[in-house]
Amino acid sequence: MRSLIRWAAAVAVLSVTAIGPAFAQADWPARPVRIIVPAPAGGPYDRAIRPLAQQLSLSLRQPVVVDNRPSAGNIVGTQAGATAAPDGYTLTMTGMLNTIAQxxxxxxxxxxxxxxxxxxxxxxxxxxLVVRPDANVSSFQDLVEQAKREPGKINYASSGAGSSGHLVMELLQRAAGIQFTHVPYKGGAPALQDVLAxxxxxxxxxxxxxxxxxxxGKLxxxxxxxxxxxxxxxxxxxxAELGYKQLAVNSWVGLSAPKGTPAPVVQKLNAALQSAMKDPALLKQLDAEGLIPLVSTPEQYTQLVRSDTERWGQLVRSLNIKAN
Structure with a gap:
């Protein structure tokens, strides 16, 4: 009888252990969800994520709050997201910048x-790719021809070494067999200011x-x-029309959860995200920020993150660029 009792107790414990996570997933979300945005409040990514958070809160029937944690390379905020509990209550806004920073x-x-x-x-x-109207450059082909005649004589500004603009220009130089001189700035605003000046x-x-x-008419x-x-x-x-298909490069952003977040929760999040992306007000805000809606499955977004990490990693290593 004692053995039977111990056996029954063990089965009960195992049953509770097995049912607990399943119940938690079925009950999710039972409290507010946080989105870490590794960029400053008021910036373009922040302005895009806030109306998205509002739509997600309607779908999930829980508040969705935005937590801004800006830093160079988006590292601080993204690390906080990576190390959060994998329970579906912390998401991170990830993007192409993460794949470069890696x-x-x-x-x-x-x-x-x-x-x-x-x-x-x-x-x-x-x-x-923009120039000042008085820069004596009539077209893209004219720019390439000038660069071939005078290698390194044409300067270009970027928001910093390793920025997406810098890497796209490096791809252009390789593809066209030309050479510019890179002038890096500490951010896009001062770079644009000096181009306008x-x-x-x-x-x-x-x-x-x-x-x-x-x-x-200034650019x-x-x-x-x-x-x-x-x-x-x-x-x-x-x-691509000009013959440089390798320069078909779009900066992108998405949402990610910590490793180990249960698959049913990830699927619920994706369904809520896809539903939110149908909201006219959100689409209008994305358009205002120069973003084209990009709806994907978790598997498609994972592949995008993986392929761009490989792509930019190869280029960064070949250029021996370090931001440390």
């Missing part, structure tokens, strides 16, 4: 591919950063990195 910095305390369960993508944005003639910027100056767009022409500048060719 090789740019020594001893990154997480692996952007392996230390997350990637939930889904949100949007992607193109880069615009005529200190540096050329730069490459996200759509949202370039648009107002282009519309004011001219030579080419765009998107797969299709932008309706904002329909007469400007894509790099």
């Amino acid at each position: 090789s740019m910095y020594d001893n990154v305390p997480f692996d952007i591919v392996k230390d997350f369960e990637h939930v889904g993508s949100i949007g992607e944005g193109a880069q615009w 005529g200190v540096v003639p050329l730069t490459i910027l996200p759509t949202s950063a370039a648009l107002s100056s282009v519309q004011a 001219k767009v030579l080419a765009v990195t998107s797969g299709q022409r932008s309706p904002l500048v329909p007469n400007v060719p894509t790099f």
Whole structure:
């Protein structure tokens, strides 16, 4: 009888242990969900994530709060997300910058591919190659021809070594067999300021950063990195149209959960994300930030993170760039 009692007790304990996580997953979410945004409050990514958080809260029937943790390379905020409890209550806004930083910095305390369960993508944005109208550059082909005649004589500004603009320009130089001189700045704003002031003639910027100056006639767009022409500048060719398919580069962002987050929770998060991406107000805000909606499954977003980590890692290592 005692053996039978011990056996029954053991079965009961195992049953509770097995049912507990399943019940927690079925009951999720039972409290507010946090999204860590490794970028400053009020910035373009922050402005995009807040209306998304509102829509997610409606789908999940729980508050979804935004936690801004900016830092160089998005490392501090992303690390906090990677080391959070894998229970579905902490998400992190991840993006292409993470895939670049993985090789740019020594001893990154997480692996952007392996230390997350990637939930889904949100949007992607193109880069615009722009010059001042008085820079004596009539077209992209004219720029290439000038660079071939005078290697290294044309300067271009970027928001810093290893930034997406810097790496796209490195890809361009390799593809076209030309040479520019890189002038790195500490951020996109001072880089743009000096281009507008005529200190540096050329730069490459996200759509949202370039648009107002282009519309004011202060900058001219030579080419765009998107797969299709932008309706904002329909007469400007894509790099692919110009014969440089390897420059089809869009910066993207999405949501990720800590590694080990249960698959049913990840699927619920993805379903809520896809539902939120149908909201007209959110789509309008993404458009204002130069982001094209990019809806994906967890598997598709995981593949995007993996492929861009490999792509940018190879380029960063070949250029021997370090941001430490």
